[in-house]
Amino acid sequence: MRILYLGAKHGTALQRAAALVRLGHEVTHVKPDVYIPEGRLSRRFHRETGGLFSQGAVAKGVLSELRSYGGPQTFDAAWIDGGQCIGPALIQTLKGFCRKVINYNHDDPFGGRDRYYWSLYLRSIPHYDVVGVVRPVNVDEARAKGAKDVVLVKMAGDEVAHRPRSLSPADIAKWSSEVLFIGTWMPERGPFLSALVSRGVPLTIYGSNWQKAPEWTTLESAWKGSEIANSDDYARALQCSKIALGLLSKGNRDMHTTRSTEIPAVGALLCAERTLEHEEMYEDGVEAVFWSDVAECADVCNKLLANDDLRAAISARGHARVMKNATFNEPTMTLILDRAFSAT
Numbered sequence: 001m002r003i004l005y006l007g008a009k010h011g012t013a014l015q016r017a018a019a020l021v022r023l024g025h026e027v028t029h030v031k032p033d034v035y036i037p038e039g040r041l042s043r044r045f046h047r048e049t050g051g052l053f054s055q056g057a058v059a060k061g062v063l064s065e066l067r068s069y070g071g072p073q074t075f076d077a078a079w080i081d082g083g084q085c086i087g088p089a090l091i092q093t094l095k096g097f098c099r100k101v102i103n104y105n106h107d108d109p110f111g112g113r114d115r116y117y118w119s120l121y122l123r124s125i126p127h128y129d130v131v132g133v134v135r136p137v138n139v140d141e142a143r144a145k146g147a148k149d150v151v152l153v154k155m156a157g158d159e160v161a162h163r164p165r166s167l168s169p170a171d172i173a174k175w176s177s178e179v180l181f182i183g184t185w186m187p188e189r190g191p192f193l194s195a196l197v198s199r200g201v202p203l204t205i206y207g208s209n210w211q212k213a214p215e216w217t218t219l220e221s222a223w224k225g226s227e228i229a230n231s232d233d234y235a236r237a238l239q240c241s242k243i244a245l246g247l248l249s250k251g252n253r254d255m256h257t258t259r260s261t262e263i264p265a266v267g268a269l270l271c272a273e274r275t276l277e278h279e280e281m282y283e284d285g286v287e288a289v290f291w292s293d294v295a296e297c298a299d300v301c302n303k304l305l306a307n308d309d310l311r312a313a314i315s316a317r318g319h320a321r322v323m324k325n326a327t328f329n330e331p332t333m334t335l336i337l338d339r340a341f342s343a344t
Helices: 011-022 040-048 055-068 089-095 119-127 136-144 171-175 189-198 230-238 259-265 276-281 294-305 308-325 328-342
Strands: 002-006 026-030 075-081 098-104 131-134 150-152 175-180 203-206 223-225 241-246 270-273 289-291
Touching: 002 011, 002 328, 011 026, 011 075, 011 189, 011 328, 026 136, 040 136, 055 089, 055 098, 075 089, 075 136, 075 175, 075 270, 075 294, 075 328, 089 276, 098 119, 098 328, 119 294, 150 328, 175 294, 230 241, 241 259, 241 276, 241 294, 259 308, 270 294, 276 308, 289 294
Parallel strands: 002 026, 002 075, 075 098, 098 131, 131 150, 175 203, 175 241, 203 223, 241 270, 270 289
Antiparallel strands: none
């Protein structure tokens, strides 16, 4: 297929675009948010108004970029990744030269955490041919907003970005940790991680905004740097940990996250909150370890740190299970594309 991909050129959005290429599709990748007016105040206004006043500039920029490639071209599908700055008018224009217009959003635009950030997206939902969501609660919420068709998928890891790496002695020396958490500070995470430290868990943190945490004095010694953007370093950091924490975003109503696949995919030991979705994905104590509160998490971590053989066995079984689960980009994107074209 010829696919027009509108999404970021970094992080998991870029990984999904690369997965489409690996699947054999011809992909034209356009980053729409570069057409949001520049400037700190403009960007803040855009965020606080949910893109409602930026949609015209974004649409004009996207279409102008496509014309610069020799367009208008014809595509089998337009894949809108996220879609916070894509409005109904642009979607309708895309339908003039794209057979299907698809949206995939692994955020939670229907929850209340981000205030007005998703206002434009919510208005655009009825115009997509299919909407991909990652939370069961989002299915009915998308339908209530007028979605024509909704497909539920798991948050996916990536076959390439999250494969195990060959580790050099230098990698091991740089990235080794006991209990690792990679992620941005959120209000609920500070008290949890500081409580782990207080219970004797040897914690390492990578991620942004941790200086904002009221618990910073407790966590400062555990913090080793900002978010690890390079996928090779991200994988190496996870592989070199003895235990890797998978924390949920409460504001996003998560029952699992991309970490739920990424951690065992690289061969690390997943230690995450006990949820129905996690228990569907892995057998507790066999393929991953789960906990219900900070005391149980600390107890599990400290016991596992004292048992090298058990950690190795759980990590190996977790890796085998995640490969069986196939919660990766290529099958996920194929499923959504198939769903879009099954209605043709």
